[in-house]
């Protein structure tokens with residue numbers, strides 16, 4: 001198991017309710033720092049279930065199944081990866097891009113597995129993936145006036 005970004009994993013937005021431009025919205029994943037063209041890695045051996053482009057925001061995404069179902073968004077596909085492929089842990093699955101957003105980052109979701117790919121509701125990747133599977137936790141720090149979190153083994 002490994003994080004989908006490297007070397008230092010920095011979370012720029014948490015899972016859950018957040019306020020953007022005065023509006024409350026539910027954020028179903030976490031945002032991880034990933035400058036444009038930064039490689040995105042398979043966190044474990046996983047099978048690509050689906051990839052494409054969101055209709056609402058035009059964000060490119062990949063859905064893949066390992067011990068959880070992962071959704072990666074705002075990513076440019078790496079040549080040759082297609083639905084049904086089984087990829088080893090650490091394979092570069094995509095490059096970060098700005099599709100569907102105005103700043104490059106990786107939006108990362110974790111879902112329970114279901115009989116038909118995924119099911120239920122998105123779970124907090126901080127607990128569900130980073131803490132339980134990787135044994136690492138996020139610690140807060142300030143970057144200028146922005147709240148950030150860095151990942152560290154505990």
Ligand SMILES: [Zn+2]
Nearest residue numbers: 029030031107
């Ligand atoms: Zn996000």
